[in-house]
Amino acid sequence: MNAKMLEIKEASFEKHGEQASEKKALKASSERLTERKLSFQTVSLEEVNRLYTQADVARLDVDLDLSFPGQFPYTRGIHATGYRGKLWTMRQFAGFGTPEQTNARFKYLLREGQTGLSVAYDLPALMGYDADSPLSEGEVGKCGVAVSSLADMEALFEGIPLEDVTVSQTINAPASVFLAMYLIVAEKQGADWKKISGTLQNDILKEYIAQKEWIYPIRSAMKLVVDTFEFCTKHVPRYNPVSVSGYHIREAGATALQELAFTLRDGIEYVEWGVRAGLDIERFVPRISFFFNAHNDFFEEIAKYRAARRIWARVMRDHFGAKNERTMQLRFHTQTAGVSLTVQQPINNIVRVAIQALAGVLGGTQSLHTDAYDEALALPTDKAALIALRTQQIIAEETGVANTVDPLGGSYFIEALTQKMEDGARAYFDRIDAMGGMVEAVEKGFPQREIQESAYQYQKALERGDQTIVGVNKYAMEDQPQEVPILIIDESVRSHQIERLEQTKARRDSGAVLKALDGLRKVAERGKNTMPMTMEAVRAYATLGEICSALRDVYGVYEEPAI
Amino acid sequence: MPLLPNGKYFRECEMNRGMIRVLVAKPGLDGHDRGAKVIARALRDAGMEVIYTGLRQTPEMIAAAALQEDVDAVGVSILSGAHNTLCPRIVSLLREQGMNDCLVVLGGIVPQEDIPKLKEQGVAEIFLPGTSTQEIVRFLRENVRPRE
Numbered sequence: 264m265n266a267k268m269l270e271i272k273e274a275s276f277e278k279h280g281e282q283a284s285e286k287k288a289l290k291a292s293s294e295r296l297t298e299r300k301l302s303f304q305t306v307s308l309e310e311v312n313r314l315y316t317q318a319d320v321a322r323l324d325v326d327l328d329l330s331f332p333g334q335f336p337y338t339r340g341i342h343a344t345g346y347r348g349k350l351w352t353m354r355q356f357a358g359f360g361t362p363e364q365t366n367a368r369f370k371y372l373l374r375e376g377q378t379g380l381s382v383a384y385d386l387p388a389l390m391g392y393d394a395d396s397p398l399s400e401g402e403v404g405k406c407g408v409a410v411s412s413l414a415d416m417e418a419l420f421e422g423i424p425l426e427d428v429t430v431s432q433t434i435n436a437p438a439s440v441f442l443a444m445y446l447i448v449a450e451k452q453g454a455d456w457k458k459i460s461g462t463l464q465n466d467i468l469k470e471y472i473a474q475k476e477w478i479y480p481i482r483s484a485m486k487l488v489v490d491t492f493e494f495c496t497k498h499v500p501r502y503n504p505v506s507v508s509g510y511h512i513r514e515a516g517a518t519a520l521q522e523l524a525f526t527l528r529d530g531i532e533y534v535e536w537g538v539r540a541g542l543d544i545e546r547f548v549p550r551i552s553f554f555f556n557a558h559n560d561f562f563e564e565i566a567k568y569r570a571a572r573r574i575w576a577r578v579m580r581d582h583f584g585a586k587n588e589r590t591m592q593l594r595f596h597t598q599t600a601g602v603s604l605t606v607q608q609p610i611n612n613i614v615r616v617a618i619q620a621l622a623g624v625l626g627g628t629q630s631l632h633t634d635a636y637d638e639a640l641a642l643p644t645d646k647a648a649l650i651a652l653r654t655q656q657i658i659a660e661e662t663g664v665a666n667t668v669d670p671l672g673g674s675y676f677i678e679a680l681t682q683k684m685e686d687g688a689r690a691y692f693d694r695i696d697a698m699g700g701m702v703e704a705v706e707k708g709f710p711q712r713e714i715q716e717s718a719y720q721y722q723k724a725l726e727r728g729d730q731t732i733v734g735v736n737k738y739a740m741e742d743q744p745q746e747v748p749i750l751i752i753d754e755s756v757r758s759h760q761i762e763r764l765e766q767t768k769a770r771r772d773s774g775a776v777l778k779a780l781d782g783l784r785k786v787a788e789r790g791k792n793t794m795p796m797t798m799e800a801v802r803a804y805a806t807l808g809e810i811c812s813a814l815r816d817v818y819g820v821y822e823e824p825a826i
Numbered sequence: 827m828p829l830l831p832n833g834k835y836f837r838e839c840e841m842n843r844g845m846i847r848v849l850v851a852k853p854g855l856d857g858h859d860r861g862a863k864v865i866a867r868a869l870r871d872a873g874m875e876v877i878y879t880g881l882r883q884t885p886e887m888i889a890a891a892a893l894q895e896d897v898d899a900v901g902v903s904i905l906s907g908a909h910n911t912l913c914p915r916i917v918s919l920l921r922e923q924g925m926n927d928c929l930v931v932l933g934g935i936v937p938q939e940d941i942p943k944l945k946e947q948g949v950a951e952i953f954l955p956g957t958s959t960q961e962i963v964r965f966l967r968e969n970v971r972p973r974e
Contacts (some may be wrong), residue, residue, distance in 0.1 A: 401910070406907065605956055641937060752907065
């Protein structure tokens with residue numbers, strides 16, 4: 264180690280308040296302690312120290328900040344027994360081609376021990392277009408399952424009892440329509456709405472921030488979200504009408520801290536809108552769930568989940584005055600980072616996914632999706648999807664990590680990182696509050712710009728070689744053939760879907776459809792809850808495209824500001 | 827032109843024939859624009875002039891923007907699997923309006939078996955995940971036709 268490096272190290276000791284004995288030990292053996300690089304950074308480009316000691320957790324109050332699992336502020340988990348009581352739900356996100364094809368995949372996954380379902384819809388569905396729209400050309404069934412009306416939804420859940428299986432639906436801008444379709448399918452199966460559990464993603468804020476599958480202007484879209492809160496609180500009390508999602512924010516390039524901060528601030532925004540609509544926080548907030556990413560930097564991710572629980576509990580109690588502990592408990596789903604998967608040497612992705620999934624589990628996730636190794640190439644094949652599920656089963660049943668609650672609690676490193684996450688998130692909250700709230704911040708393009716900047720800085724770090732991706736910028740192999748078979752969705756899916764759409768339209772009572780769509784426009788204009796009329800339209804087999812276009816007539820469409 | 831040391835040679839070259847102008851385009855319904863935006867910024871940092879179309883542009887809108895902005899290249903970003911439908915249409919619309927030298931490059935999730943056909947249909951290069959931005963900069967510098 265040269266003199267300059269040693270100097271830098273000493274300065275950093277001062278900065279991090281290292282203990283004198285530590286410093287002395289390093290000095291004495293500086294010859295042997297030469298380090299590989301000048302600075303060590305997480306995948307979020309955050310500096311980490313060589314060693315964490317008691318000095319790094321000097322502010323930590325064990326009773327107030329950690330407490331016990333199942334106790335406020337839930338840093339160590341929301342259940343006293345952790346996974347000893349109930350394992351996390353193994354919920355693999357799946358959907359491709361026709362509803363029949365996806366139905367077969369669902370049944371396959373359930374047969375192989377999966378414990379919950381999660382539906383991926385295709386891009387036309389996410390944008391509120393039917394399969395026969397010219398805009399849907401080339402996209403039907405490609406990124407998820409194609410659904411244009413209740414008839415498709417009936418085929419999708421054929422033979423799957425919705426009272427027993429919890430289903431998560433990844434749908435946002437047209438989420439209220441999908442909630443209606445889901446509830447009507449359940450009703451036709453004879454299920455009791457009061458017993459139905461499941462989750463609607465319905466997180467429109469992160470669409471404007473990151474994933475960008477929007478339809479209506481932001482404030483009208485927020486109103487639709489509040490409509491579903493109100494409806495579910497009354498009629499489907501065990502259903503989660505929103506899954507506040509950091510996943511897409513992270514995939515768009517955010518750091519772990521930005522993912523945490525923007526997601527929780529989005530959650531706070533939904534609570535504020537619900538309160539303003541006259542809803543009781545003790546009734547609707549317990550049904551708000553969260554969804555986080557599990558990226559490569561193991562400890563940073565674990566700290567993120569722990570900080571998320573602590574911040575949410577404190578905000579709910581101290582800011583919103585929550586009394587009920589379920590209102591303060593943050594429950595979340597985790598998905599491993601799709602963005603971290605590589606096309607090069609794709610089998611390596613199995614290893615990445617296993618480590619990311621382990622971080623989610625050590626962070627106390629309630630449910631987990633493990634990506635399939637071929638997802639940087641296409642939607643997963645049956646074989647790839649099965650290995651992903653088996654990865655979870657190995658973690659759950661072979662490694663022993665599910666035997667002890669929050670096994671990393673009390674680690675100097677983990678606690679220091681958790682504290683840093685909490686401090687950083689609160690600093691972001693202050694900036695967003697100063698703008699007037701999250702809706703205003705999004706309108707100003709603030710989170711969007713922050714994420715873009717991080718994405719670019721990460722790309723530069725990668726190209727400098729400061730960050731490594733095995734098989735891509737290090738240990739790359741020339742002329743490697745694509746080693747794995749992939750799932751191809753052919754164009755016949757669209758004609759199949761258009762055919763069913765035409766049959767549906769021919770069979771239905773078109774007078775009833777027109778009446779329901781008219782009624783929907785009217786309630787939307789008057790600012791009334793849109794759910795009952797949406798249900799009526801869906802019941803009459805009005806298509807997704809027709810319902811969304813009725814709402815477009817009233818609300819208009821969102822135009823992204825230049826950012 | 828005198829042969830100058832590395833970087834300088836390129837800059838001189840570009841100065842002589844003007845900056846490379848690139849349209850970064852995002853067709854289809856997909857909203858994942860991380861890649862498009864990172865590339866747009868990297869090309870700008872490399873001294874090119876970049877116009878970004880924004881999301882959900884039809885091939886017709888992209889071709890019209892390319893003509894209006896008089897670009898040397900169109901960089902198309904597609905992650906949804908709709909490339910076989912969208913890319914050939916963009917190429918043929920550009921050619922129809924006489925932009926014969928306008929380079930079309932594609933970045934995104936594209937299966938290997940689709941690549942030969944896309945190239946046959948006039949896509950100059952396909953950049954898969956993991957490509958460095960420098961590689962794309964180099965490709966454009968080497969392949970954009972110098973203007974008269």
